[in-house]
Amino acid sequence: MAFIRQAPLLRCLPLVVLCVLTPTLIQTIHQDAMFTASMICHYEAEQKKADCSDRGLDSIPQNLPDDIKVLDVTRNNITFILSTSFQRYPLIQVLDLSLNDIRMIESESFYPLKELNHLILSFNPNLVLPATDLFRGSKNLSTLDLIQCNLKLLPNDTLKWSPSVENINLMINRLTFVNMSLCGRLSFVDLSSNEIEHLTAESFIFGCQSDYIDLSRNPIKSVDPNVIASLSARSLSFGSYPLSLEVLKDIYSGICRSEKVGLAIIYSNFTVLPLDFFRNCSLTFLTLSGNGIQSLSPYVFSNLTRLVELHLSQNNIVTVEPIFFQGMRELKVLNLDNNKIKYINPNSDVWALDLNVLYLCTNSLTEISEFAFLGLRNLTLLDLRFNKDLIVLNITSFSELTEIQTIDLNQCSMSTFHPVAPNLTTLSMNNMNIPSTYTTPRIFLKDSQGIKDLEIRKSSLSTADIWDKTVNVSLFDGLSKLITLDLSDNSFDIRFPDIFPARIFEQLAALQKLGLETCHISGLHPLAFSGLESLRVLNLRGNMIQQLNFEIFKMLDQVTIINLDGNLLTYLDEQLFSNNPRLTTLLLSNNRFTRLNQTTFEPIKSSLLSLDFSLNPFSCNCDIRWFRDWMSGHIFVIDEDKTLCSLASLEPLRGKPLLNFDTSKLCGLNVVLVCLTPLAGIIVVVIVVVLYHNRWQLKQKLFLFKLMAIGYKEMRDARDYKDYEFDLNIIFYDDDEEWVRQQLRPALEERLPQFQRNVFGDQDLIPGMHYLDAVDYVVSHSYKTLILLSRAAVHDRWFMLKIRTAMDHVSDTETEFVVVVFLEDIPDEEIPFLARLYLSDGRPYLHWTEDVRGHDFFWNKLVKNLTINLRTNDLIPNE
């Protein structure tokens, strides 16, 4: 009964509440799902990237932010991609689906992804691509990775809709044939490690414009030269599989029927190059690496007249003669790395080549004669690294290597080297295996003075090799263009520890970087670095330096980095860095410092950015509190966790990081500081009180001082006498009327004839007006008011009332229109308050004198006072 009586609205209430709540509820659930998804997938908001890799997912998560650009779902258990999978994420650009087991992709799956640029489907071992239109919506597809998917078939129209794909990687699949006729541009196609046996019109259809096709690691058994010729690719690569000579000939034949520029046949057991193999061809790049070629024949490459680069690395060539390359007019780069070359140009023939770069590294050369490179006048780079038995390289003026810029002799065994190479800029002789029996200098650079970069690391150099003490000549003399010099890992002064030569680098005015790392240096002459006026970086790491002379770095005013890690230093002189204003990095880790001198670092405190003092046995006590405070400032402390306090430190600090040193806590309060602080406080208070007490006087003095220094500007009233009803209003006591008549009137008539509308005393006041009103009226309507004071006048109350009226008006108008004239001396005690006030405010007044000689002066001054009206300036003190 109760229900029946309820109002209809009330009865529907639960329903209404449900209706209101449901969307909210759904939203909440949705948000929870989002939250869960973002827990599962790591979302990087900045890149709009969702990382869902390795999350055990079996489908594409649908609860990610819908504006993601990158979606990574690698290493999951996804087996299918549906047309709805990516509908929520139309902005995806990069999609990584690798390492799943995708077996089925609905052909419309990627349609929503209009922005798709990079798709990775690699390592889905059972992948089957839909037969048509998979990338119909993917106009921007640039990279498609399909590595190791056991693909047997790539649908022909896979790339039909993507006009400019950069890369398609199909390596490690099971393709036996290729049918890619429907595509536009395609820069790089990797078909390596497939099962393609026949490059014939039936099984290899490829119509894409491409730069490079890699067909290596395919068991190619037959090749139709016409198929090769018709490929629209600039460069082809074959190999990593033994190919028959027949196949190789057909490949080459096809290449030469087209305009292809590059061919690589690598690791194909192409051991013998038949003399007639390289028939006339427009090829530009040829690589025949790793084929076990043992020898070359005269003229074998002669038909390759347009070849620019020839790579013959990783073969077994023993002898190199110019005649092999006869006629290669365009050849610029010849790579003979990793062969067994023992002889180069043994007959001293002339190379008829215009070679720029010659790689000969990792061979078996022992001696190279001065005529070995005869004719290679434009050779700029000669790489001879890893010829471990190379002991003789003669580059003389007969060698004609006039353009040589870079010579690399790392890991050789040169016992002597004296290049005559005026354009040599880079010389590397690292890790040279030099016999230790030599005691005289074996390297001479005086005929290669253009060197900019010289490296002789770890080459058993001794002091004698770089400094001839009999004639005081350095190996580096004359190298005025040298910018970097690396002499690290040599043993300069094991036998002569105290005499690292003084002027060894003196002529290296351009040197910016000097490496002397681990050179067994135990002492440096104070002038060791003299002349290094451009040096930026000095590396002395890992030596045995115990002391540094206070002038050692004095010449290095450009130096920014000094590395002294791993030496035996205990002390740094106060003057050490006094001339290194650009020093930013100072590395002194692993030395023997127990304490440091604050003064030492004053000159570089403002320039220094980072500092390494780790692995030093610091005695952390109150002496180095400044250092600890400095370290905790703006400077970057390298390895601060290894900057520790030694056992000789204050008890709680032993073995702890120096930065844990709480100086204020452990060093207590300084006695002097304790005494001085309250004293200073008291002094401050006293000064403040005194200053406050005398603030007005001080202000006044300050103001006067200011006036004295800069003066002040007078402000005139803009109005002149014509703007007023009266020109002059003269207020005087009746007794003084005679003076007015006899002195004032005639003087005014004479000196101020323009003042005609004057009010002389009470008799000229406006008739009929109340007396005081009349006084006020005249005062406020006169250009000037003249008040004549006398002893009698100041005692008259009416007179003083008139003065007051005038004064008030001065205040009101802030105009200096009142002039007071003392007609006689008035004793101080008789001067009324108002008059005193007037005078103390610095208002204009004059003093009448009976002396006739003073009259002229008086009238002149009066006239001047009566003809200008200044604004009152109460700031200006009385004179």
Next chain:
DNA sequence: CCTGGTTGGGAA
């Protein structure tokens, strides 16, 4: 394409 030196590798 890329590098490196034992020799094709690359992506699992």
